[in-house]
Amino acid sequence: WYFIDSSMVMNVFSAILIIACPCGLALTMPFAMGNGIRILGRNGLFLKDSSTIERMAKVSKLVFDKTGTLTTGTDSQVEFIGTLSEQEKRLVQSVTSNSTHPLSTVISKNLGGKPLTVDSFEEVPFKGVRATVLGVEICVGSAAWLNLKTPDAKRGSLVFVTIDGQYKGYFKIYKQYRYGLRSMFERLSTKYQSAILSGDNAAEAQQLETEFGISEMYFDQSPFDKLDRIKQEQQKGETVLMVGDGLNDAGALKQSDIGISVAEDVYGFSPSCDGILDSRHLVQLPTILAFSRSCVKAVKFSFIISFIYNSVGIVLAVQGLITPVVAAILMPLSSITVVAFATVATSLSDGIKSVSLSL
Numbered sequence: 001w002y003f004i005d006s007s008m009v010m011n012v013f014s015a016i017l018i019i020a021c022p023c024g025l026a027l028t029m030p031f032a033m034g035n036g037i038r039i040l041g042r043n044g045l046f047l048k049d050s051s052t053i054e055r056m057a058k059v060s061k062l063v064f065d066k067t068g069t070l071t072t073g074t075d076s077q078v079e080f081i082g083t084l085s086e087q088e089k090r091l092v093q094s095v096t097s098n099s100t101h102p103l104s105t106v107i108s109k110n111l112g113g114k115p116l117t118v119d120s121f122e123e124v125p126f127k128g129v130r131a132t133v134l135g136v137e138i139c140v141g142s143a144a145w146l147n148l149k150t151p152d153a154k155r156g157s158l159v160f161v162t163i164d165g166q167y168k169g170y171f172k173i174y175k176q177y178r179y180g181l182r183s184m185f186e187r188l189s190t191k192y193q194s195a196i197l198s199g200d201n202a203a204e205a206q207q208l209e210t211e212f213g214i215s216e217m218y219f220d221q222s223p224f225d226k227l228d229r230i231k232q233e234q235q236k237g238e239t240v241l242m243v244g245d246g247l248n249d250a251g252a253l254k255q256s257d258i259g260i261s262v263a264e265d266v267y268g269f270s271p272s273c274d275g276i277l278d279s280r281h282l283v284q285l286p287t288i289l290a291f292s293r294s295c296v297k298a299v300k301f302s303f304i305i306s307f308i309y310n311s312v313g314i315v316l317a318v319q320g321l322i323t324p325v326v327a328a329i330l331m332p333l334s335s336i337t338v339v340a341f342a343t344v345a346t347s348l349s350d351g352i353k354s355v356s357l358s359l
Contacts, residue, residue: 001320008320018327019313024306024338028299032342036295039346044281045260045288052274055258056292058239062188062285063230063252065244066198066208067157068102069262071175072279078110081151082161082169090116092161095131095138099123102245103159104140107171125248126199126222128159137164150201157200177211180283185212187286193238197226199248226252243277243285298345302338309334 001008033050040047047053064070084092093111096104098121108115119132128141139162143150146160148167160170188194195216196208202219209215218229226244230252233240242249242256245263253259254272261273262282277285313330316322322330 005320011324012317012320014324015317015322015327016314018324018331019310019317019322021331022306022310023331023335024309025303027335027339028302028306028342031339032295032299032302032346035343035346036291040288040291043284043288044278045275046277047275048273052258053292053295055239055274056241056289057296059192059241059258059289061193061195061233061238061240063195063197063233063240063242063256065226065242065249065252066196066204067175067200068245069243069282070181070196071102071177072264076106076110076176077174078106079172079174080169081172082167084161084168088163088168089113091133091136091138091163092140094118094133095121095129095140098131099129099140101129101248102175103157103171103173104129106173106175107140107159110171125250138162143170178279178282182211184283184285185214189213192289195233197221197229197244197252223248223251227255230255241289243282295346298342301345302342305341306334306338309337 001012030050033053036053037047037050040053089111090113093108093113094115095118096108096111097115098118099105099108101123116133119135121129121131123129124141124145126142127145128139130137130139130141132138139146140159143158143160146162146167148160150158151170157173157175158170159173161168185194193216194214196214196218198217198219199221200219202217205217205219208217218225221229226249230240230242234255234257240256241258241260242252243260243262244253245261249261250272253261258275259273260275260277262277262279264279281288313322313327313334317327
């Protein structure tokens with residue numbers, strides 16, 4: 001322009017700089033993902049940050065814990081095989097009421113009563129809890145941890161009790177699977193591989209395969225076994241989403257590409273996870289994953305819109321057809337257009353329906 005019309009140089013130069021401003025590109029991601037977090041939170045999934053949505057869109061394999069994740073924290077049948085006096089029941093209830101493990105929660109609720117003050121308390125992941133109440137040592141946990149022989153059990157979880165080193169018996173807990181899991185796994189199977197990692201024995205393996213169609217299952221898994229299994233999947237090139245609960249899954253949740261903790265109470269403590277999922281909304285997982293992919297698509301389309309605007313605008317600015325004033329007006333309008341598109345696109349992608357609280 002200097003050789004054609006030197007008076008146009010500053011106008012053309014200024015218009016190009018204004019139009020080339022990447023405001024639309026910079027605003028697209030935070031607005032789209034921020035709106036995505038809002039929508040997911042409204043539907044029971046509370047994420048740590050917006051980058052989790054982008055990573056969820058790349059998931060290739062899902063790994064589920066069983067107890068407390070696929071099974072409910074309520075509606076469990078509890079049977080004690082052995083003998084406990086009323087005072088001993090109160091001691092056991094006092095210990096289990098201080099544990100976050102789903103089985104401890106079930107036992108505590110089943111025994112009922114007002115807990116006593118616990119003098120000392122230790123929770124050993126995958127093994128059990130040891131505590132002192134009124135000078136009495138109570139241990140509640142697995143047979144291996146307490147050096148006991150495990151009785152044969154076709155189904156259900158077994159939790160053993162010793163008081164001052166004396167064996168008292170064991171709780172047999174039949175936990176109910178969450179409503180809608182069969183449909184959930186059927187929908188997931190069309191796009192993802194699914195596996196189960198459980199610290200329980202393999203008594204319910206046949207039931208899980210028959211009802212949910214899952215063939216890849218690993219039982220008697222310690223927290224370290226779960227962590228190693230996640231690493232093995234990642235070494236195969238899988239992008240792993242781990243769905244678990246409680247301290248036993250903390251290592252696996254942290255190691256996985258995305259860790260989601262299922263909670264009966266979303267205000268509970270959930271370490272090493274990228275998000276907390278209200279247990280009532282677990283069956284919506286296929287829709288949640290589809291929504292994360294839609295959010296990423298919305299961002300990509302917003303980038304395309306912004307790129308087209310900048311390309312056309314720069315061509316016109318180079319020809320001197322746009323003044324700096326017009327460019328200054330069009331720049332915020334383009335940003336508003338891109339932001340509005342990203343927000344509306346993610347909102348329209350919201351196919352998540354809240355599950356009735358009665359479920």
